Amino acid sequence: MFRTALLRSARQAIRAAPRCQAPIARPVVRSSMFQAKQIVPAARFQAVRCYSASAGLTKDEVEGRIMDLLKNFDKVTEPEKLNGEAHFHNDLGLDSLDTVEVVMAIEEEFSIEIPDKEADAIHSVKQAVDYILAQPDAH
Amino acid sequence: MVFTNPALRHQVIQIYKQLLFMGREYPLGYDYYRTRLHKAFASQQHLTDEEQIKKGIARAEFVKKEIEALYFLKRYRTLRQRYEKP
Numbered sequence: 001m002f003r004t005a006l007l008r009s010a011r012q013a014i015r016a017a018p019r020c021q022a023p024i025a026r027p028v029v030r031s032s033m034f035q036a037k038q039i040v041p042a043a044r045f046q047a048v049r050c051y052s053a054s055a056g057l058t059k060d061e062v063e064g065r066i067m068d069l070l071k072n073f074d075k076v077t078e079p080e081k082l083n084g085e086a087h088f089h090n091d092l093g094l095d096s097l098d099t100v101e102v103v104m105a106i107e108e109e110f111s112i113e114i115p116d117k118e119a120d121a122i123h124s125v126k127q128a129v130d131y132i133l134a135q136p137d138a139h
Numbered sequence: 140m141v142f143t144n145p146a147l148r149h150q151v152i153q154i155y156k157q158l159l160f161m162g163r164e165y166p167l168g169y170d171y172y173r174t175r176l177h178k179a180f181a182s183q184q185h186l187t188d189e190e191q192i193k194k195g196i197a198r199a200e201f202v203k204k205e206i207e208a209l210y211f212l213k214r215y216r217t218l219r220q221r222y223e224k225p
């Protein structure tokens with residue numbers, strides 16, 4: 001059953017390929033008629049999934065998730081100071097042990113492992129965001 | 140903060156992480172465990188002598204083993220309760 005589905009999608013892909021190129025040569029008036037048909041092949045399911053591809057996290061998403069995580073952290077003394085540039089120690093009043101906890105929580109949130117050396121260098125929200133964005137396997 | 144020996148500092152952070160990780164299953168709840176662990180580590184932050192810090196790490200290792208033993212005991216008791224006749 002899986003094989004037939006795969007073959008069907010492959011066949012569709014082959015059929016769809018010339019259709020995608022065709023409108024370039026066609027006059028504008030007629031292409032509007034074909035537009036409706038072209039949406040269908042675009043929606044076909046992808047037969048090949050790239051599991052090793054990066055999750056493609058955006059900066060806002062990463063920042064938002066780290067902020068949420070810090071909001072739920074009960075030791076943050078001044079939640080109103082929480083922003084993208086906040087320093088864990090100077091702005092949020094966390095000590096080095098709390099920082100370790102925050103880094104651990106970040107590790108869990110993005111399902112990665114941060115080596116000790118790098119973990120030691122993360123002192124602010126911005127540094128954490130930059131580090132996560134540099135990791136291709138962060139989710 | 141005084142940075143004494145970076146290697147020792149890493150060791151302390153390492154054991155702190157391990158203990159934190161083990162606390163997830165703590166019978167009295169993670170929050171209880173976390174605050175107490177934090178206090179225990181924070182109370183030793185004045186240590187600067189390397190020997191003293193090493194002693195502290197050894198104590199942390201000991202506590203780690205104790206917690207392990209606690210979990211084994213808890214598991215044993217639960218299993219025994221299940222198998223014993225009511």
